[in-house]
Amino acid sequence: MQHELTQRERFILLALMVHEPPTDVTNTALKASFGLDVGAGERENLAAAGYLTFLRARSSGQPYLYELTAAGRERAVEELAGSADPKSAINLRVVYALFNAVHRFLQRNHVPAEAVFNADRHDIGGDLDSPVGDAVAKEYGNLAEGPGAWVPLRALRDALPNIDRGELDDTLKLLLRRRVIRLTSEANRRTLSEADKAAALNIGGDDKHWMAIA
The missing domain is CATH 1.10.10.10 (Winged helix-like DNA-binding domain superfamily/Winged helix DNA-binding domain)
Incomplete structure (x- = not known):
């Protein structure tokens, strides 16, 4: 229903x-x-x-x-495939006309x-069983107070000094897309040290400072 x-x-x-x-x-x-x-x-x-x-x-x-x-x-x-109320503002009716055009295209072309x-969400590139992914899971287990607990990315990076930053970032982004991990920002930016800021991972223009395994 x-x-x-x-x-x-x-x-x-x-x-x-x-x-x-x-x-x-x-x-x-x-x-x-x-x-x-x-x-x-x-x-x-x-x-x-x-x-x-x-x-x-x-x-x-x-x-x-x-x-x-x-x-x-x-x-x-x-x-x-919906429609706007006939009394809606013109811009909303135009938006729904665009929605309908997209829907027809999807249907027509299967x-x-x-x-x-x-x-x-359906990106299948990369290997979740890679050495870097395994290392992230292992160190998260060492750092987290319990399942699902948040750990600072700074602490995770400090625990993985031999992994190239770019490779670690790519792995974290893949794990995020696959919903293996969660990332969030520190709400009180004044509490962040320079090391915290340097360790942040930028996602969609927003710096993330904490990680949890979902």
Whole structure:
């Protein structure tokens, strides 16, 4: 059964579907990219419908992290075939006309929506069983206080001094795309040391300072 959604809730799903990178999308990122503030009611309604999951980034007071579920991605794709209220503003009607054109193209050419909107989620390049991936998992286990705990990227890099930074960064990005790890930023930037800043991994223009294995 399809749940009834408000226009804003439908656009939240669309925003999560097209956001880059596609995982661990924060309130801050949605605001910066789309001008969207996700309210508590919207968050709860979409989660109750099974369309997204959310959690606090690292501790109380930090931004929420959002991720579409498979049902949420399916519902967002369905919106491409939707329509705007005839009384809507002209720009919204034009946007839906564009949505419909994209939907017709996908249908006519038998292109799965995932090939367009979720390409990074299906990246199969690289080897998760590589020596670097194994080293990341091992040192995370040594550093973390428990399963799923956040560890500073600075500490992880310090524990892997013999691994080339570029190779480590590429491995972390691959693990992020495959949802093996989670990354988040330090909310209080004033607490960051120069070493913390230097160890950050830039994802989509945002420096990440903490890592957890999902």
